[in-house]
Amino acid sequence: MSVPTTVREIRLAARPKGWPTEETFELAEAPLVVEPGHIVVRNQFMSVDPYMRGRMNDAKSYSAPFEVGKVMEGGAIGEVVQSDAEGFAVGDTVLHFKGWRDYAVLHPKQAVKVDPKAAPISTYLGVLGMPGLTAYAGLLRSGEFKEGDTVFVSGAAGAVGQVVGQLAKLKGAKRVIGSAGSADKVRYLIDELGFDAAFNYKDGSVTEQLAQAAPDGIDLYFDNVGGDHLEAALNSLNVHGRITVCGMISGYNATEASPAPHNLAQIIAKRLTIRGLLVGDHYDLQPEFVAEVAPLVAGGKLRYTETVVEGLENAPQAFLGMMRGENTGKMLVKIAD
Numbered sequence: 001m002s003v004p005t006t007v008r009e010i011r012l013a014a015r016p017k018g019w020p021t022e023e024t025f026e027l028a029e030a031p032l033v034v035e036p037g038h039i040v041v042r043n044q045f046m047s048v049d050p051y052m053r054g055r056m057n058d059a060k061s062y063s064a065p066f067e068v069g070k071v072m073e074g075g076a077i078g079e080v081v082q083s084d085a086e087g088f089a090v091g092d093t094v095l096h097f098k099g100w101r102d103y104a105v106l107h108p109k110q111a112v113k114v115d116p117k118a119a120p121i122s123t124y125l126g127v128l129g130m131p132g133l134t135a136y137a138g139l140l141r142s143g144e145f146k147e148g149d150t151v152f153v154s155g156a157a158g159a160v161g162q163v164v165g166q167l168a169k170l171k172g173a174k175r176v177i178g179s180a181g182s183a184d185k186v187r188y189l190i191d192e193l194g195f196d197a198a199f200n201y202k203d204g205s206v207t208e209q210l211a212q213a214a215p216d217g218i219d220l221y222f223d224n225v226g227g228d229h230l231e232a233a234l235n236s237l238n239v240h241g242r243i244t245v246c247g248m249i250s251g252y253n254a255t256e257a258s259p260a261p262h263n264l265a266q267i268i269a270k271r272l273t274i275r276g277l278l279v280g281d282h283y284d285l286q287p288e289f290v291a292e293v294a295p296l297v298a299g300g301k302l303r304y305t306e307t308v309v310e311g312l313e314n315a316p317q318a319f320l321g322m323m324r325g326e327n328t329g330k331m332l333v334k335i336a337d
Helices: 051-055 121-125 130-142 161-170 183-192 206-213 227-236 279-298 312-323
Strands: 006-012 025-031 039-047 076-083 093-096 103-106 112-114 150-153 175-180 197-200 218-223 237-245 273-276 306-310 330-334
Touching: 006 312, 025 312, 039 093, 039 121, 039 312, 076 103, 076 121, 093 103, 093 121, 121 330, 130 161, 130 218, 130 237, 130 279, 150 161, 161 175, 161 218, 161 279, 175 183, 175 206, 183 197, 197 206, 206 227, 218 227, 227 237, 306 312, 312 330
Parallel strands: 150 175, 150 218, 175 197, 218 237, 237 273, 306 330
Antiparallel strands: 006 025, 039 076, 039 103, 039 330, 076 093, 093 112
């Protein structure tokens, strides 16, 4: 396969204030410059993830902000089409972090070979990739899951949430409850993924719906949403309950500070443990995670769903759709076959 002389890429055109729009992004072309000792990868799938919204702000955080006028980045998987690096051959499938473009030039340390025959390559960006590891580490290490726990997962139909709930069930949870943003997603959680209960947070008070779904309280809350979901969980948590804070997507596009939950004193009264979760702290669990979860996926014991948008040019729409909750499971962009 011939290697092109230019690459299409999505750049950050402007920093958003509040919700990003299509004008936040720019599709552009740039020369494909191949340095000695590098590989060229034709990207096949790329990931869009909630954390990318934070990187659009010019603010100090755990990851450097995207630069205005420069190509964005994120997880991607593709095929090596040119190699000047030992250990990589044309035809290899590699996982890397230079998404948002159709071809990527990578130093060998920036790429990890994966087996395309072991699982569909898209799963290395989802259930067997960063979101899956996030769920695994957040449930078992940060959340200190125990057999017999009642677990509540917000954003449960998303890429991380769907894995958290199923892993908890497989490991002996007494009850697993999920929240989602549509009736179809609620049915998916219960009928397809085996959640014991689920509710549509748009149908009424989260506190009331959670109390009804968990009359004996919850022991572990996996937070992807924040806001009223966190407040509801604080009300329902039992003494010595645990919270893993993975994300707070309800506030990512806010232009004013969101009011904190009004019941933070519950942390004291119930002696709760709250831990923030960044998956980058837990990559030592990667081999254990893959060894345990890959057979569950292959055997159909852990199910997953992907929402796939076709075309690099539609990556901004995929990102915006993910932020609006239009996806079930992992939101991906298919760039090439």
